[in-house]
Amino acid sequence: MTASHPPRPAATRAPPWAMLALPLAGLVAAPLLAVLVAAAVPAGAVWRHIASTTLAEMLANSAMLAVLVGLLTASTGALAAWLVTACRFPGSRVLELALLLPMAMPAYVCGYAYTWALDVAGPVQTALRDATGLRWGQYWFPEIRSLPGAALVLGMVLYPYVYLLCRSAFQQQSGGLIEASRTLGQSLTGCFLRLALPMARPAIIGGMALALMETLADFGTVQHFGLRTFTTGLYEAWFGLGDRGAASQLAACLMGLVTLLLLLEHLSRGGRRFHPTTSRTAAPRPVALRGWPAAAAFAACALPVALGFLVPAGVLLVLMLQVGDPLAPGRFLPFARNSLLLAAGAATLAVLLAALLAWAARLHPRPAQRAALRLAGLGYAIPGSVIAVGTLVPLGLFDNALDAWMRHHLGLSTGLLLSGGVAALIFAYLVRFLAVALSAVEAGLARIRPSLREAARVLGATPGAAVLRAELPLARGSLLTAFLLVFVDTMKELPATLIIRPFDFDTLAVRVHSLAADERLAEASTAALLIVVTGLLPVLALTRAMRRG
Numbered sequence: 001m002t003a004s005h006p007p008r009p010a011a012t013r014a015p016p017w018a019m020l021a022l023p024l025a026g027l028v029a030a031p032l033l034a035v036l037v038a039a040a041v042p043a044g045a046v047w048r049h050i051a052s053t054t055l056a057e058m059l060a061n062s063a064m065l066a067v068l069v070g071l072l073t074a075s076t077g078a079l080a081a082w083l084v085t086a087c088r089f090p091g092s093r094v095l096e097l098a099l100l101l102p103m104a105m106p107a108y109v110c111g112y113a114y115t116w117a118l119d120v121a122g123p124v125q126t127a128l129r130d131a132t133g134l135r136w137g138q139y140w141f142p143e144i145r146s147l148p149g150a151a152l153v154l155g156m157v158l159y160p161y162v163y164l165l166c167r168s169a170f171q172q173q174s175g176g177l178i179e180a181s182r183t184l185g186q187s188l189t190g191c192f193l194r195l196a197l198p199m200a201r202p203a204i205i206g207g208m209a210l211a212l213m214e215t216l217a218d219f220g221t222v223q224h225f226g227l228r229t230f231t232t233g234l235y236e237a238w239f240g241l242g243d244r245g246a247a248s249q250l251a252a253c254l255m256g257l258v259t260l261l262l263l264l265e266h267l268s269r270g271g272r273r274f275h276p277t278t279s280r281t282a283a284p285r286p287v288a289l290r291g292w293p294a295a296a297a298f299a300a301c302a303l304p305v306a307l308g309f310l311v312p313a314g315v316l317l318v319l320m321l322q323v324g325d326p327l328a329p330g331r332f333l334p335f336a337r338n339s340l341l342l343a344a345g346a347a348t349l350a351v352l353l354a355a356l357l358a359w360a361a362r363l364h365p366r367p368a369q370r371a372a373l374r375l376a377g378l379g380y381a382i383p384g385s386v387i388a389v390g391t392l393v394p395l396g397l398f399d400n401a402l403d404a405w406m407r408h409h410l411g412l413s414t415g416l417l418l419s420g421g422v423a424a425l426i427f428a429y430l431v432r433f434l435a436v437a438l439s440a441v442e443a444g445l446a447r448i449r450p451s452l453r454e455a456a457r458v459l460g461a462t463p464g465a466a467v468l469r470a471e472l473p474l475a476r477g478s479l480l481t482a483f484l485l486v487f488v489d490t491m492k493e494l495p496a497t498l499i500i501r502p503f504d505f506d507t508l509a510v511r512v513h514s515l516a517a518d519e520r521l522a523e524a525s526t527a528a529l530l531i532v533v534t535g536l537l538p539v540l541a542l543t544r545a546m547r548r549g
Contacts, residue, residue, distance in 0.1 A: 031390025034390040035252055059253075070212055072159070080099050081162075088286040089297045092301070109532060116319070154214075158215065237250055251385065313532060316529045319525035323525065332527075342490060347487040349430050379433070437486050444478020511527040
């Protein structure tokens with residue numbers, strides 16, 4: 001009598017839907033290729049003018065802004081993460097979560113709030129003149145509309161990237177190493193500088209890379225502060241000078257800066273290892289602080305929260321209650337409706353495509369599926385203005401060719417079918433934020449054991465049915481997280497929306513920008529505060545996940 005074995009599920013051939021992964025990922029990455037192709041066109045008069053006048057200024061401002069933001073985010077995020085992880089002081093448990101709040105604050109909204117409060121005609125300088133009797137020019141006050149001012153605003157809303165990664169790195173470090181160094185006479189500060197900080201270098205560099213990519217992609221803040229960077233130059237070349245070729249060449253330069261940034265981040269590791277030598281590690285035990293060390297730790301953690309969220313949110317709230325948007329609710333609500341519809345549509349498509357790509361790579365980890373994931377993840381490293389150019393250039397060529405053919409053969413004009421509609425805008429959002437959805441979905445799938453799907457296959461389920469019945473219910477939380485992240489990022493996105501949006505189709509972000517451009521910051525407070533409130537959704541979800549460990 002021979003023993004019988006259950007049939008093993010065949011998993012050599014990919015289902016039809018998994019074969020779509022690579023073509024869809026290639027479609028998502030097409031705008032980036034379109035930028036490079038358009039930039040290869042011989043330089044025109046506009047590009048030669050830009051290269052001889054403002055290109056050096058754009059490069060210098062972008063580089064200096066990146067350096068200042070990088071230093072600010074690294075120091076603020078790493079120090080705050082160490083204090084809430086390694087120390088216990090009054091308010092530390094609250095600050096541990098409150099340090100994430102600036103993630104809900106768009107940088108350009110924070111910049112608008114600070115310029116209103118600290119400008120010459122703002123309440124701070126007005127109160128200073130009233131209290132001292134001095135007139136403007138007779139006293140020194142830091143200029144908020146400057147490169148350091150923009151770096152401060154961007155650093156205070158982007159440091160959570162470093163904070164999150166460093167906090168996780170510090171929690172995973174060996175508590176035994178920290179205690180051994182304390183036994184050998186090292187102070188808590190010495191442990192941080194000589195042991196914990198070098199071990200957390202990958203987390204710091206990774207968080208800085210994310211913050212710097214957001215800095216190079218920023219448009220609203222630098223434009224309002226009067227700085228010439230690649231993003232403002234690209235916008236001027238597209239709309240002010242009407243030269244798509246010059247805009248594509250500026251976009252290619254910006255892509256080169258981002259690529260160089262990613263390359264430097266990779267080379268900075270140099271093959272070094274930063275993990276513990278044993279897997280049996282206990283988390284560091286927090287040290288209780290009292291007296292002035294506790295007060296200093298509280299101030300160091302509370303100051304970024306105040307500067308990055310509490311102060312700008314308080315300014316917006318006061319302005320909304322005092323002035324607010326002058327439009328009647330019936331005329332203001334379309335901005336919110338457009339933002340919600342675009343965000344919901346982009347988030348839904350991003351989650352669906354991310355799920356397809358992630359499960360295709362999970363079911364059949366072949367080179368094609370891995371290549372699809374890499375292609376689809378390129379968009380988040382590219383600024384929204386570059387993606388906008390890469391989306392409109394090929395779609396505009398297609399629309400013009402189709403319109404010319406229809407006029408010649410049928411005597412009809414098709415107009416801008418693709419480049420002039422909402423579909424182009426949603427596609428640009430999908431290219432920009434698909435990597436965000438992919439990271440959330442992949443993280444959720446990594447926690448699901450493959451044996452569950454294999455058990456379903458043994459019971460006779462097809463690969464698709466096994467995914468739907470065994471894995472999809474367990475991944476609902478990750479899919480919801482991916483939806484929230486893309487939803488909020490879409491609500492805040494400004495450069496791509498400004499460039500691609502159809503005529504007379506404005507969102508909350510565009511409404512805030514248009515009012516701020518006219519120095520009507522008090523009236524922009526209503527739309528800005530709605531964006532901030534919406535941005536709190538993924539922050540609350542993230543804090544809940546952190547509470548669960």
